[in-house]
Amino acid sequence: MSTTLRFGPELRRLRVEAGLTLTEFSVALNYDKGYLSKVERGERSASPELARRCDAFLSADGELQRLVARPETAPDTAESPAGSSRWRVGRRAVLSAGTGALVDLGMQLGGQALSSTEDPLLPSLRVQFDQLRKLGQSTAPKVLLPLLETQTRMIAGLAGDARSVARAPALLLASRFAEFTGWMAQEAGDIDAALGWTAEAAELARAGGDPHLGSYALVRRALVTMYGGDAAGTVALARRAQSSELPPRIRGLAAQREAQGHALVGNEVDCLRSLDRARELLARDGARNGPEPVIGTSHVSDPAAMTTGWCLHDLGRPKAAAEVLDREYHRLPPDALRTRTRYGFRRSLAHAASGEVERACAIAGDLLRVAPAVPSATVNSDVRRLARELSRFRSSSAVRDLQPALARVLAPAHD
Numbered sequence: 001m002s003t004t005l006r007f008g009p010e011l012r013r014l015r016v017e018a019g020l021t022l023t024e025f026s027v028a029l030n031y032d033k034g035y036l037s038k039v040e041r042g043e044r045s046a047s048p049e050l051a052r053r054c055d056a057f058l059s060a061d062g063e064l065q066r067l068v069a070r071p072e073t074a075p076d077t078a079e080s081p082a083g084s085s086r087w088r089v090g091r092r093a094v095l096s097a098g099t100g101a102l103v104d105l106g107m108q109l110g111g112q113a114l115s116s117t118e119d120p121l122l123p124s125l126r127v128q129f130d131q132l133r134k135l136g137q138s139t140a141p142k143v144l145l146p147l148l149e150t151q152t153r154m155i156a157g158l159a160g161d162a163r164s165v166a167r168a169p170a171l172l173l174a175s176r177f178a179e180f181t182g183w184m185a186q187e188a189g190d191i192d193a194a195l196g197w198t199a200e201a202a203e204l205a206r207a208g209g210d211p212h213l214g215s216y217a218l219v220r221r222a223l224v225t226m227y228g229g230d231a232a233g234t235v236a237l238a239r240r241a242q243s244s245e246l247p248p249r250i251r252g253l254a255a256q257r258e259a260q261g262h263a264l265v266g267n268e269v270d271c272l273r274s275l276d277r278a279r280e281l282l283a284r285d286g287a288r289n290g291p292e293p294v295i296g297t298s299h300v301s302d303p304a305a306m307t308t309g310w311c312l313h314d315l316g317r318p319k320a321a322a323e324v325l326d327r328e329y330h331r332l333p334p335d336a337l338r339t340r341t342r343y344g345f346r347r348s349l350a351h352a353a354s355g356e357v358e359r360a361c362a363i364a365g366d367l368l369r370v371a372p373a374v375p376s377a378t379v380n381s382d383v384r385r386l387a388r389e390l391s392r393f394r395s396s397s398a399v400r401d402l403q404p405a406l407a408r409v410l411a412p413a414h415d
Contacts, residue, residue, distance in 0.1 A: 007051070007067040008042040014058040015040075029053050030355035031392070049353065049389065055266045056316025062266030122169055125155060129173065129293060133180060137299070137338045140375050141188035148184060152177040152197075156204065171208030175201045176293050179213065182220060187338075189377030191224055215241040216250050216295055222257045226264070227378055234261030252281030253296045256307045263314035271311050279304040299336040300343075302328065310346055318353035325350055338374045341367055345382045352389040360390065361398035368405040383409055 015025050022040075026033040031050065038044040046054075046068050055064040128151070136144055152174055159170035182197030198220045205213035222237035238261060241254035259274035282304050300306050309324030325347040332340050344367045352360035364386060371379070387406050390399045 005042045007046050007064065008040045010067065011046070011054055011058075011064060012040040014054075014060055014064070018058055025057075028057060030353075047388070049385070052266060052314065052316040053318070053353070054316070056268075060266070061268075065266040121158070122166065122173065125151075126173060126293075129177060129180070133293070133298070134335075136180070136184060137336045138374060140373070141184040142375075145181065145184050145188060148177060148181040152181055152200075159208075168208045171204050172210055172292075175204035175208060175210070175213055178204055179216075179220070186224065187376045187378060194224065195221060212246055212250055213295075215243070215246050216253070219250065219254045219257050219296075222254075222261070226257065226260050227381055229264065231261045231264035234258070234264065247285075248281045249285040249295055252278045252285060253303070255281060256303060259307060259311050260314070263311040266315060268315050271315060275304060275308050275311065278307065297339065299333055299339040300328075301331050306343060309350070310343075313346065313350045313353065318350045322347065322350035322354055322356070337370055338376065341371055341374055341376065342379050342382075345379055345386060349382055349386045349389060352386060352393075357390065357393045357396050358398045360386070361396075361402045365402055365405065368402070368409055371409050380410065 015022070020028070022033055022037060026036050029036070029050075031053075035044060039046050039050070046064075048065070048068055051064045051068040054060070055062060058064070132144065132148065132151075155170055155174040155177060159167050159174060178197050178201035182194045182201060185191075185197055186194035198217045202214035202217040205211070218237045218241040222234045222241075225233035225237060235258050238254045238258035242251045242258070244251075255274045255278035259271045259278060262268075262271035262274060297303055305324065306328045309321050309328060312318075312321035312324060325343060329340070329343050329347050332343065334340075344363060348360045348363040348367065351357075351363065371383075383406065387403075387410065390396075390402065390406075393399045
């Protein structure tokens with residue numbers, strides 16, 4: 001029996017068991033009664049958003065979501081990124097590289113090399129990393145990527161020519177450049193490059209004596225599977241990055257990602273348990289005040305709280321999600337445009353799902369004026385969800401006024 005035919009009768013059974021008329025149910029969910037009636041009779045397919053909301057309202061423990069879930073990819077699909085040489089640096093090349101590599105790249109460094117940990121070049125490169133990370137909040141990823149790729153290779157080349165005392169710090173900095181390059185590649189929609197650079201970051205970190213970034217690479221890969229809708233793969237990867245010997249921040253970020261994986265399939269108990277674990281681990285994190293670049297987001301003051309709002313929406317609790325996201329969104333730095341756009345659209349989506357259509361459109365309208373400056377393949381997935389959610393309210397003048405701007409953001413780019 002098709003999932004459409006199975007979903008409808010199961011939804012009707014759960015609704016009747018809850019003592020709800022179709023009218024009461026449609027009002028509670030902010031869905032058209034006629035549409036829900038057709039879904040129950042198997043004449044219309046249920047969207048993942050509807051299944052999520054019905055699941056939460058009827059306490060179905062993810063059963064309704066599973067009836068409409070997309071086939072999941074294998075959990076290890078993100079384990080073996082393609083080996084394209086365009087992003088690989090390579091550990092052997094790193095350890096044997098000399099200053100000749102810099103000539104090939106056309107980089108002029110005035111003859112400087114990393115001769116000691118006190119050399120002024122390495123701190124200046126660290127400052128450059130912080131500046132590029134900040135620039136990533138207000139610049140298109142495709143603009144930054146060539147510079148990030150070149151700088152990663154350049155610093156790896158410097159490490160190969162450095163004395164042993166300075167090699168490790170240079171490799172570790174190169175690994176952070178590679179990790180950020182992977183994130184920008186994902187924002188640009190190039191998943192293969194994102195996975196390739198993330199794997200390279202782990203390799204550079206291991207060569208520099210830090211075994212932990214490899215575990216954070218699992219968290220980053222779990223982000224790819226999460227946006228791909230692969231809940232099982234997301235949870236599996238995130239759990240591998242939570243061993244007790246890892247730093248609290250990596251374990252906390254991994255627990256957050258695990259929670260998001262559970263939320264995708266409506267597993268509220270495990271989702272909230274993972275969020276509690278993330279909150280406790282991140283509260284113990286001292287990395288934000290340390291000398292090294294912060295792993296993960298540096299613009300969200302309470303990542304566990306923001307992720308809670310994200311998960312509540314995916315668990316079919318949009319009103320609770322909107323309350324949390326409203327509060328946390330106002331704590332974001334004004335200049336963090338990319339981060340504000342990401343969580344702002346998720347906030348708009350939560351309000352739309354709650355039936356607060358004019359509020360959702362007002363939020364989205366402000367964001368759509370900023371979005372072209374910080375294009376994002378991952379954010380666009382929520383913009384598409386928002387467009388689908390708002391399409392249920394075509395009679396709203398606010399929705400009609402917003403539709404042209406939504407279409408422009410979602411239109412494919414032309415060279």
